[in-house]
Amino acid sequence: MMLKSLPLLFSFAVMLFAATPGQAQDADAGEKVYKKCKACHQVGPDAKHRTGPILNGVVDRAAASAEGYKYKKSIVAAAEQGLVWDEAQLMQYLSNPTQYLRAYLDNPKAKSAMTFKLKNEQEQRDVIAFLAAQSGDAVAKEDTAETTAKAEPQLSADEVVAAQVFTEEFLADPVNFEAGKEMWFAQCTHCHGYKAYPGKAPKLKPGKYTPEFVFKRVYKGFKKMPEWHETFSVDEIRQIVAYVKAPGFSP
Numbered sequence: 001m002m003l004k005s006l007p008l009l010f011s012f013a014v015m016l017f018a019a020t021p022g023q024a025q026d027a028d029a030g031e032k033v034y035k036k037c038k039a040c041h042q043v044g045p046d047a048k049h050r051t052g053p054i055l056n057g058v059v060d061r062a063a064a065s066a067e068g069y070k071y072k073k074s075i076v077a078a079a080e081q082g083l084v085w086d087e088a089q090l091m092q093y094l095s096n097p098t099q100y101l102r103a104y105l106d107n108p109k110a111k112s113a114m115t116f117k118l119k120n121e122q123e124q125r126d127v128i129a130f131l132a133a134q135s136g137d138a139v140a141k142e143d144t145a146e147t148t149a150k151a152e153p154q155l156s157a158d159e160v161v162a163a164q165v166f167t168e169e170f171l172a173d174p175v176n177f178e179a180g181k182e183m184w185f186a187q188c189t190h191c192h193g194y195k196a197y198p199g200k201a202p203k204l205k206p207g208k209y210t211p212e213f214v215f216k217r218v219y220k221g222f223k224k225m226p227e228w229h230e231t232f233s234v235d236e237i238r239q240i241v242a243y244v245k246a247p248g249f250s251p
């Protein structure tokens with residue numbers, strides 16, 4: 001079934017190029033844009049689910065249909081309403097996934113687990129052209145389906161830490177700030193912050209840390225600072241980082 005969909009995918013890619021001659025998509029340029037996605041997504045024959053699902057064959061496919069990946073409920077609801085990732089839908093989704101799902105579902109509470117936004121339309125087109133060419137190796141993917149079903153990192157802690165890239169956009173996104181804030185007050189103020197027992201943990205000096213440093217400390221822990229990678233997903237830790245690094249954060 002996966003194999004049969006390959007020719008379809010290729011013809012779709014051809015259609016994309018033919019349909020909008022004025023605004024060429026450039027798969028090579030798209031490969032560069034795709035670097036922004038790599039922290040969370042993989043493509044190719046050995047791709048595994050990470051924070052986000054494998055993106056092989058995603059173009060022109062039903063939303064939320066990568067096998068073995070646990071999607072959040074809003075995107076699943078959109079899929080149930082028939083959402084298919086054609087170029088137009090993907091462009092809008094990439095611009096702002098949460099806003100897109102809210103509009104699609106006509107539900108102001110809908111939320112995307114994808115916190116990243118790609119605003120530039122040419123970059124959107126290019127990355128979609130790149131993705132349209134990523135069919136993956138369907139056979140190898142099926143072979144590994146069982147081992148990857150449980151998704152979470154086979155990466156070492158250091159590899160996960162090294163894979164983190166924090167864009168200005170990500171750090172400035174109010175969705176991340178709010179989510180991070182909630183987790184901060186749920187878990188971190190036991191030891192940090194003005195309400196904590198004095199001396200339990202040092203007062204944080206966020207201005208002195210890079211986002212990558214904060215991620216590393218939270219993910220891996222350090223001395224009496226606990227490690228959080230089993231409590232929070234990578235995505236959630238990234239949101240905590242966005243909160244700690246935000247101007248509105250008060251240690």
Ligand code: HEC
Pocket residue numbers: 033034036037038039040041051052053055058062063064065066070071072073075085090094111112113114115116118127235
């Ligand atoms: C910070 C992590 C992160 C980054 C960076 C990211 N994504 Fe995502 N993406 C996700 C997550 C998590 C989901 C699952 C969404 C859900 O369950 O609501 C997702 C879902 C998707 C989907 C829907 C897949 C499906 O099977 O329906 C597409 C398409 C997608 N991302 C494309 C991209 C592209 C293209 C980029 C780069 C321009 C990108 N993403 C960058 C985390 C990310």
Ligand code: HEC
Pocket residue numbers: 183184187188189190191192200201202204205213214217218222223224225226228240244
């Ligand atoms: C059980 C108490 C405790 C909890 C809960 C805790 N921390 Fe810590 N944290 C510490 C201690 C103690 C240190 C100092 C470790 C050291 O350098 O010896 C620390 C250090 C840090 C540092 C590095 C500070 C520096 O100046 O080097 C960061 C960043 C940090 N914590 C963030 C967090 C975040 C975010 C959370 C919530 C997810 C959290 N911590 C929860 C105890 C805690």
